[in-house]
Amino acid sequence: xxxxILHSIAAMLCAITLLASCTSGDKWHVKATIDGAEGKxxxxxxxxxxxxxxxxxxxxxxxxxxSFGVKRSEFPDIYRLTVDSxxxxxxxxxTETVTIDAKLADMDTRSVISGSASADKINQINSSIxxxxxxxxPVGVVNDSILKRHLATLVQDDWxxxxxxxxxxxxxxxxxxYNPAIAFDRGIISAVANAYINFKPDDPRTKLLExxxxxxxxxxxxxxxxxxxxxxxxxxxxxxxxxxEQSLSELWKNSKVIVLNFTAYTADESPAFQLQLGETFKxxxxxxxxxxxxxxxxxxxxxxxAAENIPWTAVYCPDSEAAQMLRYNVTALPTTFVIDGSGExxxxxxxxxxxxxxxxxxx
Numbered sequence: 061x062x063x064x065i066l067h068s069i070a071a072m073l074c075a076i077t078l079l080a081s082c083t084s085g086d087k088w089h090v091k092a093t094i095d096g097a098e099g100k101x102x103x104x105x106x107x108x109x110x111x112x113x114x115x116x117x118x119x120x121x122x123x124x125x126x127s128f129g130v131k132r133s134e135f136p137d138i139y140r141l142t143v144d145s146x147x148x149x150x151x152x153x154x155t156e157t158v159t160i161d162a163k164l165a166d167m168d169t170r171s172v173i174s175g176s177a178s179a180d181k182i183n184q185i186n187s188s189i190x191x192x193x194x195x196x197x198p199v200g201v202v203n204d205s206i207l208k209r210h211l212a213t214l215v216q217d218d219w220x221x222x223x224x225x226x227x228x229x230x231x232x233x234x235x236x237x238y239n240p241a242i243a244f245d246r247g248i249i250s251a252v253a254n255a256y257i258n259f260k261p262d263d264p265r266t267k268l269l270e271x272x273x274x275x276x277x278x279x280x281x282x283x284x285x286x287x288x289x290x291x292x293x294x295x296x297x298x299x300x301x302x303x304x305e306q307s308l309s310e311l312w313k314n315s316k317v318i319v320l321n322f323t324a325y326t327a328d329e330s331p332a333f334q335l336q337l338g339e340t341f342k343x344x345x346x347x348x349x350x351x352x353x354x355x356x357x358x359x360x361x362x363x364x365x366a367a368e369n370i371p372w373t374a375v376y377c378p379d380s381e382a383a384q385m386l387r388y389n390v391t392a393l394p395t396t397f398v399i400d401g402s403g404e405x406x407x408x409x410x411x412x413x414x415x416x417x418x419x420x421x422x423x
Contacts, residue, residue: 089157090150091127092141094120096164102126103142112140135263136178136222143167149186151178151222169193181214181223188214189232198233205244208237212248217295218387219255225265228252228272240275249273250404255293258397258406259389293399293406294387296320298354298375301367306375308352316348316401317422319415322377322385323394324357325366333394333412340416341372347423348401356385356393398422 092102097120105112118126120143136153141160146168150158158179162171169190173179188211192201201207215224228249230237238245253273256266296308312318321337324330341351351372357363360376367374377384388397396409400422409415 086132086155087129088132088152088155089127089129090139090141090152090160091125091157092120092148092160092162093123093125094143094160094162094164094167095124097143097167098122098124100143100164104128104130105140105142105147107138107140115139135260135265138222138226148173149182149226151176151182151226153178153222178221178223181221182226184214185211185223185227185230189230189237193232198235201232202235202237202239208245208248211237216251219251219293220259220387224252224255225269240272247404251293254404254406258408259294259387293403294384296352296354296375296384298377298381298384300373300375301364301370306352306373311350311352311373312399312403315350317344317350317419318399319349319351319419320388320397320399321351321353321394322356322388322390322396323353325355326357326359326362327393336412336415338371340419343416344419344423349419349423354385 090104094102099122100120102118102120103114104116104118105114107113115130116128118128120126132152132155136151138149138151140147140149142148143164146164148160148162148167148171150160150173152158153176156176156179158173158175160171160173169186171186173183173186188207189201192204192207196204211227215221215227218224228238238248240246240249250273253269256263256269260266293308293312297305300306308318308320319337319340323333325334337351337353341349353370353372353374355363355367355374355376357376360378363376367376388395394412396412396415398407398409398415398418399405405422407418409418
C-alpha cells in the first residue's frame with residue numbers, strides 16, 4: 061500500500077478513535093438533579109459481574125444537585141446513581157457528560173438521562189417499559205412481544221453498543237425481559253452476543269455474552285419455527301457511484317449471504333484483492349450472494365474512476381461518515397465480514413483465500 065494511502069487511512073482511523081475517546085480529557089462526568097433529595101448521600105456505583113461496587117459518594121446540595129468526575133475505563137460500561145436504595149442506571153461510552161433529572165420519590169422508574177446517543181437509547185428503553193407497567197403487571201410486560209420488538213429496534217443500529225447490552229440484561233420485577241426460551245428473544249440475545257464476539261472480542265462482557273448465547277441455544281426447543289425478524293448487525297447507509305444511498309440491511313434482506321468489505325481501491329494490493337472478490341461473486345451470486353463494499357480511499361474522484369463498472373454494491377465512506385466503521389471495529393484495510401441469511405452469524409474473514417469456503421458454508 062503506498063504511503064499517501066497509508067497516511068489517509070491512518071487519518072481516518074485516527075478520526076474514529078478521536079470520535080470515540082477524545083472529547084473531554086480522560087474523564088467522564090455525570091451531573092444529577094434530584095428533587096426531594098437535598099442533604100442526602102448519592103452513591104456512584106459500577107457493576108462487577110453482577111456485584112455493585114461503590115466508586116464514590118457525594119452529598120446532594122440544597123438545590124438537589126450533585127456531580128461526579130471519573131477516569132474513563134478502557135471499555136464502555138453501565139453505572140448507577142443510588143439514593144436511599146433507589147437507583148438510576150446510565151451508560152458511559154467514553155468521556156461524555158451524562159445528565160440525570162429525577163424526583164427522589166420515583167427516581168428508579170421515571171428519571172430522565174441524556175448526554176449521549178447511548179443515554180438517549182436507554183432513556184427510551186426505560187420510558188417504554190415504565191409506560192407499559194402503567195397499564196399491565198410485570199408478568200404481562202415481559203410477555204409483551206410487541207413491546208420487545210419495539211425495544212429491539214431502538215438498539216438494532218448497534219448491537220455491540222452498551223445500550224444493547226443493557227437491554228438484554230434488563231429485568232422487570234423478578235424476571236428477565238428477554239427470555240431465552242422464546243425464539244424471538246433468543247435471537248436478540250444472540251445478535252448482541254455475536255456482535256460483541258466479532259466487533260469487541262476484548263471487551264470483558266464478551267465472554268459472558270457468549271456463554272449467555274450458548275445457554276440460550278440449549279434452551280431452544282426443536283420444532284419451534286425461528287424467523288429472522290430483526291436486523292442483527294450494525295446498519296450502514298452510504299452513497300454509491302450515482303450518489304444514491306445504499307442500505308446494507310436492504311441488500312441483506314434480498315440476499316442469502318452478504319460479504320461486507322471495507323477497502324481502499326487505490327491501494328497497491330487492491331487489484332489482486334478485487335480479482336479474488338470478483339471470482340467469489342461470480343461463483344455464488346446466482347445462489348444468493350451479494351457484496352456490500354465500502355471504499356475508504358483518500359480522494360473520492362479516484363474511487364469513482366475505479367467504481368463505475370463494479371458489478372456489486374460499492375459505496376464511498378467520507379471522513380464525515382467514519383463513525384460507521386467504528387461499529388465494525390475496523391482498524392486496518394481491507395477488512396471483510398460474511399453475514400448469513402439469518403443475520404445472526406457475522407464471521408470476520410482473516411484470509412481472503414478462505415472467503416470462498418466461508419461463503420459456501422452459509423449458502
